[in-house]
């Protein structure tokens with residue numbers, strides 16, 4: 001327990017020499033927040049075979065966004081979130097898929113996959129022990145036509161398109177959501193958590209970052225591409241138990257990931273939003289130390 005309070009930065013390598021950059025990087029923190037970037041890696045070691053099927057596009061600048069968000073939160077609170085980065089390029093491993101599609105039978109890719117998910121599990125356990133509950137954000141990048149941040153809660157576009165009354169009455173929607181435990185904890189309806197006041201989409205939009213779902217756009221445009229979330233938030237959110245809820249955060253290229261200024265604006269908006277989201281929804285402040293600037 002006390003070890004977690006130290007400003008330790010662990011970088012654990014898998015299958016590569018100590019002089020090289022580790023495949024998986026885990027920086028433990030003390031905030032009840034876990035930030036992961038499974039697709040931001042650039043390493044393409046020649047001794048690791050390329051994957052033969054599945055998506056292989058890198059989510060450019062997502063590792064940078066996660067590290068900047070961690071630094072911004074530390075500057076504001078004096079505490080850091082847990083950070084987990086896959087430094088391998090997605091042609092080598094896809095940590096946001098089950099192991100068969102992720103590693104395609106290669107032992108080194110499988111070891112990296114396990115290391116990524118063990119780090120996520122360790123971080124979520126530490127969050128639960130220290131604060132009782134928390135949030136896991138899986139940060140990605142998309143290039144869909146509409147440049148909104150797509151927030152994935154494991155609900156389909158069709159479910160989000162239902163009326164708020166119908167959505168709130170559909171108990172299966174709550175049960176399949178990656179923020180399942182947060183519905184009970186917050187005392188709010190599922191629709192309110194998706195696009196009501198103090199939903200993550202509403203807090204980001206108040207800071208000029210357009211999102212879906214959000215008050216201005218509760219559901220994706222019918223037929224448009226939308227990422228509702230995948231393996232990481234299924235495995236590490238509260239759908240199947242626990243008190244850590246999870247959201248997949250898909251950042252568009254245009255307006256968020258494309259320039260250093262846009263990355264800074266998004267990171268500032270997300271940091272401010274999270275400081276408001278925790279007391280509103282988790283019923284506790286994000287940080288236990290008071291050092292907000």
Ligand SMILES: [Zn+2]
Nearest residue numbers: 039059140141
């Ligand atoms: Zn991705």
